Amino acid sequence: MSAIEGMRIRGYARASRAEMGRALAEANASALNAPSPNTGEVRHTALPDTFDGIRFEIGRMIRYVQDAASDPVVARHTSDVCNQYKAMVASMNGPVPSAEDAFCVEAIDAWCRDHFCYVNDPPNIEVIQTPRRMIKQTKIPKDVTRFMCEPFFDAFEQVGIRLRDEYVSPDLYIGDCDEAACAMLGMCSTVGSGREGSRVGSPGVKLGPLQYRFGGNDGTLHHVWSYVGVNGGFVDADHTEPDFKLGDHSRFEAFETVEVPL
């Protein structure tokens, strides 16, 4: 049985701010040209516990977003999300201006927030999935997830709680902060790209620049979220805290950003 598409595993290095700054500066220029993993492909990469490892990881996160921009699975899905959101808003507030970029960010952010489940990576391992893979996770049929979770229904029944007939498993994608940011930016990268299924709003609608934003305290940077250019400004989208909304992010002493060249 082949396992997973787009899951990259490596030793994790905790970067100092200075190291991270160098890593970010060099990530764009580094020759991390291997394409994203294909369906069913898992790559394991052992990396040094230095800023070279960080640079590699960021480079791969950038590449995953770049590849998502031309991925029809990501583009079609993003188009559906934005169009459904636009229709919902229109039904409540009337027509949405066709040149309005912001509704795309709101739509993608709302969808990600509704479907993302935060978990930590294993100790000393960094797992990164492609946006394509995370979107596919949300389309798993209910009977498949139910089959996998059958022991839980039995356990609940043993203590008199019958969930089998009433509980509906949600559509989820699961990961830590870098996967949350990667999924958000990957979906944003398809808006206005002109690729199949990616026409959202007017032809002129385009989100960008797209950036990863890093934050940390005590001389380290240890958290990442997405930072999306829209209408000439930027908006933070951090999906790792359940109470956050678009524009919120965790408070840190230090911040750095790196742009995804598209």
Added chain:
Amino acid sequence: MRGLGRVTADRVRFDYGRLAQTVQDTRKDGMLIDFARQICARFADMVKYWSGREGRPMAVHNNKTLFLEAVDIWCRKRFCNSGSGQWTTNPVDVIKHAAGPYFAAMELDDPSRYRMPRQAPPPSYVGTHEDAIATALGLCACLEVQPLQFRVGLVNGTPEHVWGRAHADGKWYDIDFSRPEFKLGDYMEFQDYEEVEIPL
């Protein structure tokens, strides 16, 4: 041999190195990481649903105790009960059976088009208790439920039985599948105990 079957009772020392290697290998295995994420996220959502329905909503966000409970329940149900399927001594075979349709669906560009065929019953796990525990601890490690230990029960200074311990949200929990009536936190009583830290 039924269900968990063989609980090691010989007087040779347990091969902690091999068991620890199983834990370490599990946490590096993409299929098992994905499986651990799936079952724990979904168990947490079930608890959220049920607790909300009862009017006592529980915080499930990255709740490591719930993740540990998910792994414990899943493994206890599948490794300790005799199934009607084929026998296996490899705990991962049992996981592959449960996760097979998930990975088959993920092979498609649109997994929603996957139609799950009729599934065979889960394999009956007839391997050792120690291998089952090591696999369960490995699944815990996939969710960063740590630190992890093997705990050894001693009689007259001799190791008689080994099980697992996991630390979640500030508390240690014993994981012992050797008795069907046990649940998370239960373990067999011995004269003395030793703990062996599992490096991750």
